[in-house]
Amino acid sequence: MTSRVRIALLVGLAGVVLVTLIMAPMLMSTFPSFLGGEGTSGDCGDDVTNVTNVSDTAQSDIPSNYLQIYKKWGKKTGVQWTVLAAVGKRETDHGRSNLAGVKSGTNYAGAAGPMQFLISTWGGKAKIKIPSKFNGYASDGDEDGIADVYNPADAVLGAAKMLKRNGAPGDLKRALFAYNHAMWYVEQVLEIARRYASDGTLELPPADDPACDTPLVEAAPTDAVRKILEYALAQRGKPYRWGGTGPDGFDCSGIIYMAYRSAGLSIPRTTFGQWPFGVKIPKGSEQAGDLVFFNSGPGTSSNNPGHVGLVVSPGKMVEARCTLCGPIKMATYRDRPNIVGYTRPLQNPTVLGQLKRLGLT
Known part of the structure; x- marks a missing residue:
């Protein structure tokens, strides 16, 4: 190999390395919250x-x-x-x-x-x-x-x-x-x-399996929670739609608002309204029907969360995340570092009155 060829190869290799460094990870944070x-x-x-x-x-x-x-x-x-x-x-x-x-x-x-x-x-x-x-x-x-x-x-x-x-x-x-x-x-x-990979392929997670829903719904602590879960789980696969309350698309708080409505219960429509509405509960005590809130999105803070998910079992939630984040799906949440807290709307006095009138207590 001539010295001229060696120099050309070295220059080419240096160029590849330089491009890699130029394109260093641009860790953008425009999406509302961590995927669990x-x-x-x-x-x-x-x-x-x-x-x-x-x-x-x-x-x-x-x-x-x-x-x-x-x-x-x-x-x-x-x-x-x-x-x-x-x-x-x-x-x-x-x-x-x-x-x-x-x-x-x-x-x-x-x-x-x-x-x-x-x-x-x-x-x-x-x-x-x-x-x-x-x-x-x-x-x-x-x-x-x-x-x-x-x-x-x-x-x-x-x-x-x-x-x-x-x-x-x-x-x-x-x-x-x-x-x-x-x-x-x-x-x-x-x-x-x-x-x-030894088989030359990339393993992908399975799609939401409706067969998994039955034990989740059957484990619901009350009839009201069972109805809420049935509605929310049925919306998986539909697109995120800002301001959406169905039937074709939902935003994060919209799907929760409508899930509660399906059980005959009225809660605030937006994340900002849902956060102060429910009774605050400690981390680790959340159960199906509770809400988990995140410090995510423009203008939000630890006292003003901008994203919410519906707990379907400890560690798992139904979530409408964002327009670019794919359809409504089940996700995990406990490892997300921007969790603000958890609430139980079913313990709000107004909801307790609604439950009593509906005979769902």
């Missing part, structure tokens, strides 16, 4: 991530400590471990890159660590004590009390949260496009993820 991720995504407890699905390519290419981290947080969050590993490969070759910002400092775009987080979205600095009130995607994956953007255990967990917020494990293209705004990047990551 405690455990996995199947409504009947299905494990959507087969962590034993490791190809020879993955075993030879991924450092053993990174592979364990990808598999651990893939299983715990429901995001395909192969996708997490593919992001790590595409960004920094699993932390092996010696370019600026990988092991210390930032690159010129402000990205840092093996998963190339923008410091501004990690929490404003590379290392943050946990818990921290304003920590962005900063995560403590190794439970040492510090969210360190350069620590692969912390960075991979942060990446899993970010991808889950934006559509993973189901809508991988949207989730990856949120991570890095380039379709070529999305396609490259998906191709790497397929190569890392």
Whole structure:
């Protein structure tokens, strides 16, 4: 090989690396709330991530400590471990890159660590004590009390949260496009993820299964809650529609308003009205029919939540999320860091009177 050819190849390789850094993760936060991720995504407890699905390519290419981290947080969050590993490969070759910002400092775009987080979205600095009130995607994956953007255990967990917020494990293209705004990047990551899976495919969560609804409805504590759940669950698959109260589409509070109406009960129409209406209940005591509120959306705060879901069982809710977030669906909620609190509208004095008149107490 001539020296001129060697120089051309090196220049070409440098160009590819430079493009990757230019397109560092742009962790946008325009969607209303985190998609849930405690455990996995199947409504009947299905494990959507087969962590034993490791190809020879993955075993030879991924450092053993990174592979364990990808598999651990893939299983715990429901995001395909192969996708997490593919992001790590595409960004920094699993932390092996010696370019600026990988092991210390930032690159010129402000990205840092093996998963190339923008410091501004990690929490404003590379290392943050946990818990921290304003920590962005900063995560403590190794439970040492510090969210360190350069620590692969912390960075991979942060990446899993970010991808889950934006559509993973189901809508991988949207989730990856949120991570890095380039379709070529999305396609490259998906191709790497397929190569890392022993069967060459990407596992996707199953669609909502109506067969899962029966035990949820039968477990409802009262007839009123049973009617509320039946209505809400029947709306899955319909589109999000701002201001919608059906029958063709709903927004987050609209589906709850109509679910309660289906049981003959009247509650406020909007999230801002529903938040002060119900009796506040402590975390962990929520049950079917309760509401879970999130600090999400323009003009909202911890005292003025802008997003709400209907609890159908502990840890799961029916949610109408946003126009770009796909149809109304079942989602998990307990790992979302922007939960404001929980309420029980059925304990509001007005609703208690309605229940008595309807004979549903």
